[in-house]
Amino acid sequence: MADDKKLTTRAEDFSAWYNEVVLRAELADYSPVKGSMVIRPNGYGVWERMQRALDDMFKASGHVNAYFPLLIPQSFLAKEAQHVEGFAPECAVVTHGGGKELEEPLVIRPTSETIIYHMYAKWVQSYRDLPILINQWANVVRWEMRTRLFLRTLEFLWQEGHTAHATHDEAESEARTILTIYRTFAEEWMAMPVLTGLKTDSERFAGALRTYCIEAMMQDRKALQAGTSHNLGQNFAKAFDLTFQTEAGDIAHAWNTSWGVSTRLIGGLVMTHGDDNGLCTPPKLAPIEVVIVPIWKTDDERGRLTEAAMQLKTELTEWTGRGASDRLRVHVDARVGIKPGAKYYEWELRGVPLRLELGPKDLEKESVFSARRDTRVKAAIPRAGVAQSVGTLLDTIQSDMFAAAKARREAATVRGVTSYDEFKTIMEGEGAFVYAGWNGDPAVEARVKEETKATIRLIPDPEFRSATAPSKCLVTGEPAKHEVVWAKAY
């Protein structure tokens, strides 16, 4: 009989491993409605930390929060041609309310551009009313054919920012500013390295002028689009009569941006850092950063060690070395009847970044025994000054996790590929991020996707580009217009 305590390994079946980690770490569970899921406290705790970090960054860059309604008149979607084409097929539509058929069906928002720009049109008369810099935290519904926990569900949670500006350049600058925030969040909080850049036309948001994105590499070498920021140009302003009077007295259409990240990031977190023992959460996003496991043999010891563990917790949580409002998040696992080893496995599965073991020997030696989740390295820490040591160790774990993830990505990145055959061999094998030249023709993208399932993830920003730009298109050999990054994607 198979040992059902063991997870399927990543090497055996990455997809099965992912599902098992999400379910067994109790991040989420399947709901009765196909394609939608329940986000359980362990998963929601991570989301709450993500929200807090992002929200702080949005506020610090001048944005404010608001809330727009879930239901949108169906006709609104149709006002921007490309937008409706992109989203209509995946909209859930409400046709009845209060026992009667509605005069006009209501769409459950797949995204909120339409209703928001409709409202902005009411609120803006003068250039003095601009810019509008609003974000909302909300749920949206997209009726996807095929769903996957966190990565693609019928309903998901996200933030969507929607801004209005007087000029193109200001909107462009906003879109880029947000992309930088997303990158900072991914790298500094999620410990997830990302590429930044521009989407090609075929991957552009329905109704946008330009779509910027952050792309991360998962451990199966597939790309995950982790966030997007769109310069919408004047497309929506024109569709919704979002106009204003300029300083010179003319009437002009506003320039908009929209941008979002979703609970998909939690899936990205799992696939970036998880290992064959389960989840591995970067300290900054971990609802519990430190779990203390007291160890005892006798009843007398149980009393003493549990007491010592509680004292240790108090000392850790009272430490203000990271600032008075950023205390260590510590849990004591004093459950009786469960052996320490069983507790270790459980907390490792759940991804708690640091475990502190406290037994009679540690009390004697005036130390605690630590075990890192990421590297599984164990070491004794002197009891004196333990909070400072733990704080420092957590910082180290955070940065080591980022470095490890970045090293994995770099090891699976190939530059200078000039032969399409070589490219196919790579994509048929383990896969990779392949930097190569592209002639700018969407037909080439379509052909490569058809033949290899790989797509252009982005036209990378300058800092990610190769030292020597590729001169020829990977596929046609024609002069390259851009260096692009190819990969299979989620």
Next chain:
RNA sequence: CGGGGCGUAGCGUAGCCCGGUAUCGCGCCUGCUUUGGGAGCAGGAGGUCGCCGGUUCGAAUCCGGCCGCCCCGACCA
């Protein structure tokens, strides 16, 4: 929507071919002994075998229909 797989206790399963009232493991409850990497023993609770219909003395098992879920693909954050 195409391809594949699966529905039996909270979870994972055996039994199905060849019909006779359901197996085992994990988990759960109680007690005792345990506790530095997934504890042991003893006792116990828990089941409309996905649903509907048919065949039969008798259906988890055979037949027909339906439903649901997961995985792979097309589509997408």
